[in-house]
Amino acid sequence: xxxxxxxxxxxxxxxxxxxxxxxxxxxxxxxxxxxxxxxxxxxxxxxxxxxxxxxxxxxxxxxxxxxxxxxxxxxxxxxxxxxxxxxxxxxxx
Amino acid sequence: xxxxxxxxxxxxxxxxxxxxxxxxxxxxxxxxxxxxxxxxxxxxxxxxxxxxxxxxxxxxxxxxxxxxxxxxxxxxxxxxxxxxxxxxxxxxx
Amino acid sequence: xxxxxxxxxxxxxxxxxxxxxxxxxxxxxxxxxxxxxxxxxxxxxxxxxxxxxxxxxxxxxxxxxxxxxxxxxxxxxxxxxxxxxxxxxxxxx
Amino acid sequence: xxxxxxxxxxxxxxxxxxxxxxxxxxxxxxxxxxxxxxxxxxxxxxxxxxxxxxxxxxxxxxxxxxxxxxxxxxxxxxxxxxxxxxxxxxxxx
Amino acid sequence: xxxxxxxxxxxxxxxxxxxxxxxxxxxxxxxxxxxxxxxxxxxxxxxxxxxxxxxxxxxxxxxxxxxxxxxxxxxxxxxxxxxxxxxxxxxxx
Amino acid sequence: xxxxxxxxxxxxxxxxxxxxxxxxxxxxxxxxxxxxxxxxxxxxxxxxxxxxxxxxxxxxxxxxxxxxxxxxxxxxxxxxxxxxxxxxxxxxx
Amino acid sequence: xxxxxxxxxxxxxxxxxxxxxxxxxxxxxxxxxxxxxxxxxxxxxxxxxxxxxxxxxxxxxxxxxxxxxxxxxxxxxxxxxxxxxxxxxxxxx
Numbered sequence: 001x002x003x004x005x006x007x008x009x010x011x012x013x014x015x016x017x018x019x020x021x022x023x024x025x026x027x028x029x030x031x032x033x034x035x036x037x038x039x040x041x042x043x044x045x046x047x048x049x050x051x052x053x054x055x056x057x058x059x060x061x062x063x064x065x066x067x068x069x070x071x072x073x074x075x076x077x078x079x080x081x082x083x084x085x086x087x088x089x090x091x092x093x
Numbered sequence: 094x095x096x097x098x099x100x101x102x103x104x105x106x107x108x109x110x111x112x113x114x115x116x117x118x119x120x121x122x123x124x125x126x127x128x129x130x131x132x133x134x135x136x137x138x139x140x141x142x143x144x145x146x147x148x149x150x151x152x153x154x155x156x157x158x159x160x161x162x163x164x165x166x167x168x169x170x171x172x173x174x175x176x177x178x179x180x181x182x183x184x185x186x
Numbered sequence: 187x188x189x190x191x192x193x194x195x196x197x198x199x200x201x202x203x204x205x206x207x208x209x210x211x212x213x214x215x216x217x218x219x220x221x222x223x224x225x226x227x228x229x230x231x232x233x234x235x236x237x238x239x240x241x242x243x244x245x246x247x248x249x250x251x252x253x254x255x256x257x258x259x260x261x262x263x264x265x266x267x268x269x270x271x272x273x274x275x276x277x278x279x
Numbered sequence: 280x281x282x283x284x285x286x287x288x289x290x291x292x293x294x295x296x297x298x299x300x301x302x303x304x305x306x307x308x309x310x311x312x313x314x315x316x317x318x319x320x321x322x323x324x325x326x327x328x329x330x331x332x333x334x335x336x337x338x339x340x341x342x343x344x345x346x347x348x349x350x351x352x353x354x355x356x357x358x359x360x361x362x363x364x365x366x367x368x369x370x371x372x
Numbered sequence: 373x374x375x376x377x378x379x380x381x382x383x384x385x386x387x388x389x390x391x392x393x394x395x396x397x398x399x400x401x402x403x404x405x406x407x408x409x410x411x412x413x414x415x416x417x418x419x420x421x422x423x424x425x426x427x428x429x430x431x432x433x434x435x436x437x438x439x440x441x442x443x444x445x446x447x448x449x450x451x452x453x454x455x456x457x458x459x460x461x462x463x464x465x
Numbered sequence: 466x467x468x469x470x471x472x473x474x475x476x477x478x479x480x481x482x483x484x485x486x487x488x489x490x491x492x493x494x495x496x497x498x499x500x501x502x503x504x505x506x507x508x509x510x511x512x513x514x515x516x517x518x519x520x521x522x523x524x525x526x527x528x529x530x531x532x533x534x535x536x537x538x539x540x541x542x543x544x545x546x547x548x549x550x551x552x553x554x555x556x557x558x
Numbered sequence: 559x560x561x562x563x564x565x566x567x568x569x570x571x572x573x574x575x576x577x578x579x580x581x582x583x584x585x586x587x588x589x590x591x592x593x594x595x596x597x598x599x600x601x602x603x604x605x606x607x608x609x610x611x612x613x614x615x616x617x618x619x620x621x622x623x624x625x626x627x628x629x630x631x632x633x634x635x636x637x638x639x640x641x642x643x644x645x646x647x648x649x650x651x
C-alpha cells in the first residue's frame with residue numbers, strides 16, 4: 001500500500017454488501033447509515049493532551065464506519081476511503 | 094458478541110416496551126424521548142485530560158438512553174445500537 | 187430508588203406549584219422558566235481537568251432548575267426528570 | 280436568604296431606576312442594556328483549570344449586569360435574578 | 373472613578389472624532405469600524421490556564437477598540453463603555 | 466523557494482491530473498474532492514498543549530488534500546496553495 | 559510608529575499591487591483572496607497553554623494575509639491594517 005494517512009486518519013477498503021462479515025447486515029434506516037470495510041493503512045496516531053497516542057484500529061481490522069464520513073480516493077483501480085478514526089464506530093472480530 | 098465498539102462507545106440491545114425493567118414506563122412527550130436497553134459490549138474507555146478512563150457502564154447493565162442518539166446495526170438478525178456513553182442517561186438496577 | 191444517573195447527571199422529583207418550598211413562587215415570564223424539585227439520585231460526579239469531582243447537590247436537596255432542561259422518565263407511576271447538574275440554578279434551604 | 284446558587288452563579292436583587300447607585304444612569308440604547316442590582320447570595324465558586332476559585336463579587340456588592348442574562352425567581356414577594364458571574368460587567372463602589 | 377470592571381473587562385471613556393489622538397483618523401468603511409477612547413478602569417485580570425494574569429492595558433492608555441463591542445453606561449453625566457480587553461485592538465502612544 | 470508559511474501551514478504545488486502519482490486517480494464525486502500536490506515549503510510547526518511539534522509532512526512529499534481548503538497564490542508564474550497541515554489527508558510514497 | 563497592537567495582533571502596511579514583492583501576483587479567484595503587506599508593529603505575544611510566546615512575524619517582514627481579516631485604521635494619512643497573527647498565511651523572504 002503506497003499511501004500513508006496523516007495523524008488520526010485511516011484508509012479503509014470498503015466491503016460490498018454481498019461479502020458482509022460476521023453475519024452483520026446494516027439495514028436502510030432514516031438514521032446515519034453505517035458501512036463496513038477493512039483497514040488498509042493507519043496514521044501515526046493522534047495527540048491527546050500533548051502525548052501522541054497510537055490508533056486503536058490496526059491494518060486488517062474489519063470495521064463499521066459512518067456512511068457520510070471521509071474522502072474517497074481511487075488507487076490502482078480500487079476505491080478507498082480516508083477517514084478519521086473517530087468516524088469508526090466498532091471493530092468486527 | 095463479535096463486535097468491539099471504539100473508545101467511549103457502547104453497543105446496546107434495545108428492550109421492547111412490553112418487557113420494561115423495574116416498572117419504568119417512558120411516556121410519549123414533546124421532549125427528547127429516552128429508551129431502554131441492555132449493554133452488550135463496551136469500548137476500551139475514553140481519554141479524559143490525557144488519561145484513559147474506563148467506562149461507567151458494564152456489559153449487562155440496563156440503561157436509559159436518548160432516542161435519537163447512535164447508529165443502528167443488525168447482527169445475526171438482532172438489531173443493536175452503537176452509541177457514546179455520554180448518550181446514556183442512567184443505569185437501572 | 188432503583189435508578190443511577192451517569193456522571194454529572196441527577197434525578198429530580200418535580201414539586202407541584204401548590205406545594206412550593208420556602209415561599210418561592212416562580213412567575214410566568216418571557217424568560218427561561220425555572221422550576222422546583224427534589225433531588226432523588228445523583229451521579230458519580232463529573233471530571234474537571236482529569237479529576238473526578240463530587241456533585242454539589244445531594245439527595246434530598248430542594249432545587250430550582252431550568253424548565254426545558256433534561257429528560258422526563260416515569261418510574262412506578264411517578265414522573266422524574268434526569269438532568270445535568272449544570273442545569274440546576276440554586277439549592278433552596 | 281434561604282437560596283444558595285450553584286457554582287459560579289449569584290443571586291441579584293435588582294435596583295429600580297429611581298434608586299440608582301452612584302449617579303449612574305443607564306441610557307436606553309440599541310445596544311445590550313445593562314442593569315443594576317445588589318448581590319444577595321453567591322455560589323461556592325467556579326472551577327478554573329481544575330482549581331476551585333472564589334467568585335469576585337461578594338454579598339452586598341452593587342453590580343451592573345447584562346439585561347437579558349439570568350433567570351428571574353420570586354422569593355417572599357421579592358423578585359430576584361439568578362445569573363452567572365460572567366454576566367456581571369462591573370462592581371459599583 | 374467609582375466603578376470596578378470584573379475580570380478581563382475595562383472601562384473606556386470614548387474620545388470624540390474632533391479630539392483624535394496622534395493624527396489617527398478612522399475612515400468609514402464597510403469593515404468593522406474601530407473607535408478610540410481612554411482607559412479609565414481595568415479589571416483584576418484574566419485567568420489563563422489557571423493563572424491570573426494582569427491586563428495589558430493600564431488606566432490612562434489611549435486605545436483603539438471595535439465599534440460594536442461592549443456595553444454603554446452613563447456615570448455622572450459622562451458616557452462610558454465596558455468591554456473585554458480582547459475587544460481592544462491596539463494602544464496609541 | 467522564497468515563501469515561508471506560518472505555524473502549521475504548508476505550501477503545495479498542485480499536480481495536474483495527467484501527471485498523477487502512483488496510479489491514483491481521484492474520481493469526481495458528490496463528496497469533498499481531494500487533490501494531489503507536492504509540498505514545497507512547511508511552517509515551523511504547531512503548538513500542541515504548549516509544546517511546538519514539527520509537521521508530519523516534509524518538503525518533497527506528494528500529498529492528497531481537500532479541494533476547497535487553503536488559499537491560492539501565484540509565485541513567479543506558478544500557482545501554489547497555502548493550507549494547514551490538517552487539510553492534508555495522506556502522503557503518497 | 560506610535561501604535562502598539564495587543565497580544566497576538568500585528569499592524570500591517572498594505573503593499574499596492576504594482577509594487578508586489580518577489581514576483582508574486584495574487585490572482586482574482588472565487589476563493590479567499592490573500593494580500594500582501596509589511597509588518598510595522600507586533601503585539602507582545604500570545605498565550606499558549608499558559609506561557610507567553612513571541613510572535614513569529616517581526617517588524618519589516620513582508621507577509622501574505624487573508625483579505626477580509628482585520629480592521630483598517632488611518633495613521634498620519636497612511637492606511638494600516640490591524641489583524642491577528644493567525645490571519646497571516648506566510649512570510650515572503
